[in-house]
Amino acid sequence: MIVYPPDRLYEEVAYVAYHLHWSYEDILRMEHRERQRWVDEVAAINRRLNSMAEGRS
Numbered sequence: 001m002i003v004y005p006p007d008r009l010y011e012e013v014a015y016v017a018y019h020l021h022w023s024y025e026d027i028l029r030m031e032h033r034e035r036q037r038w039v040d041e042v043a044a045i046n047r048r049l050n051s052m053a054e055g056r057s
Contacts, residue, residue, distance in 0.1 A: 003042060011026045012027075012035050012036065012039050013028065013035075015042065016035065016038050016039060016041055016042065019042045019046075020038070020042065
C-alpha cells in the first residue's frame with residue numbers, strides 16, 4: 001500500500017481550500033490525481049496573475 005505523506009496532503013488541502021473555498025471534506029474525497037490537478041491549475045492561474053501584475057504577459 002502506498003501512503004501519501006501527511007505534510008503534503010495538508011499542504012494540498014490548504015492550498016485548494018484557500019483559493020477555491022472548498023470544504024476540507026470535499027477536498028479529501030478527491031483522488032490524489034484530481035486534487036493535484038486542481039493544485040496545478042490554481043498555481044498556473046496565480047503565475048499568470050503575477051506576471052500581469054508585474055507588467056508581463
